[in-house]
Amino acid sequence: MEIKLTCIACPMGCPLSVEMDGDKVVSVTGNTCPRGKVYGEKEVTNPTRIVTSTVKVSGGESVMVSVKTKNDIPKGKIFDVVKALKDVEIPAPVKIGDIVIADVAGTGVDIVATKNVD
């Protein structure tokens, strides 16, 4: 079976075609770079996403700081992560890479800050 996908590993968005035999990936074509192959294989077996959002900051130059999951998390867990971020408030200063929530929603992945707020 052939599954058509759009590689989203980078903004180029290459059209991929993943050839499957049962639940095994036989080949990936259409990718411009090796990341496309990795993405294609993963998307049909275990799709994941990076989640980005914001949390409140107190006592800083801005009222919000942007955050992300340090690594990608299973697609099905996106809303658990989003929920865990609700009503979180951290004190300034915040540095890029600071851990905002460790092991968010039991994913084993940390939420880290993506902006400096003094």
Next chain:
Amino acid sequence: MKAYDIVIIGGGPAGLAAAAAAKRSGIDSILILERDRELGGILNQCIHNGFGLHTFKEELTGPEYASRFIDQVEELGIEYKLNTMVMDISPNKVVTAMNREEGLYEIQAKAIVLAMGCRERSRGALNIPGYRPAGIYSAGTAQRLVNMEGFMPGRTCVILGSGDIGLIMARRMTFEGAKVKVVAELMPYSGGLKRNIVQCLDDYGIPLKLSHTVVDIKGKERLEGITLAQVDNKGKPIPGTEEFYECDTLLLSVGLIPENELSNGMGVAMNPITSGPIVNESLETNIEGVFACGNVLHVHDLVDFVSEEAAAAGRNAAAYVKDGAAANVKEVITLKGVDGVRYTVPSTINVDRMADQLIVRFRVGGVYKNCYVSTYFDDERVLRRKRPVVAPGEMEEVKLSKEQLLKYPDLKTITIKIEEA
């Protein structure tokens, strides 16, 4: 009057990369002027990931990508001024700026890099009569409100226009608990990146209705709903296709337009298609020593290419300060986009001044499948690249080498076109 070798207007990714490259090319007297309270430009509100894979080989969010360049500018000791609005630039390169400490003041520059970015198109997007109730925002304004001020514009939302900001905001509003009912696009194709359609709409089951537009707005004080209708191939609503959507918020994401009031004011010649300056191989405008890069030159979708283009502009500005204008500019080669290619940046090439490799960037006017991007030197086809699909939402490029151009000393015109496979 203060004087600098290079003054850079705008401290977004374009201005930052231009400054760093100019400094590395041996120019010490550089000043960046930024009207905002921080460097980084539009990236500060683009909190999603997807930036920098080409440059840093890792996927960063907007603020992280910006901080890499801000760090470089700090490490290189480049001077910048925040909260400083450039009001005017004269043709002989006197920059008039204003801030709270100094009031209105003038700076003499030897070279100028225009890096003012772009703003959102908004007026004209909704050409329907009637009230404009509260609840109608441009997508970029909504992005700023949600991501930087923590303010949610509404709970139920329709988005008109499938530009990247609109797509990104569809997901963002969903995360913040809003229900995004539909994204409507007037054109038969989306103006956004494919990855954003997958990641921001498909992932959340948000429908994208192509060839649709808003034909009616309900609500006096606050928006209560909108009516969508399908349009024919001339963009006219088709009677009988109307559908009502209840919503308290309408976001408009109908494209970006380069911010060129300053360039116009100083007499820079404009390309009506890009709404940006016409530039040569050095990204120099018709006014010698005035360079342009980033979204002010033409609207980019990938910041990596903005940084790449801006670094070239910075190097060229440095070369101009050191060597002066091109001596006896000989015949230049004209670049033309035809058959689906809407424009090219640059518009002309002086082979003597070009770097070993020159990237020509362009956009196409429609969606073409299984086609060739072909490059002709006068009447001879010299390059042909097969593309499974090209679309208006994604910038294309052709690379030209100096070595190759030197083999054609009488070359007058380079034409780039889309050909059927």
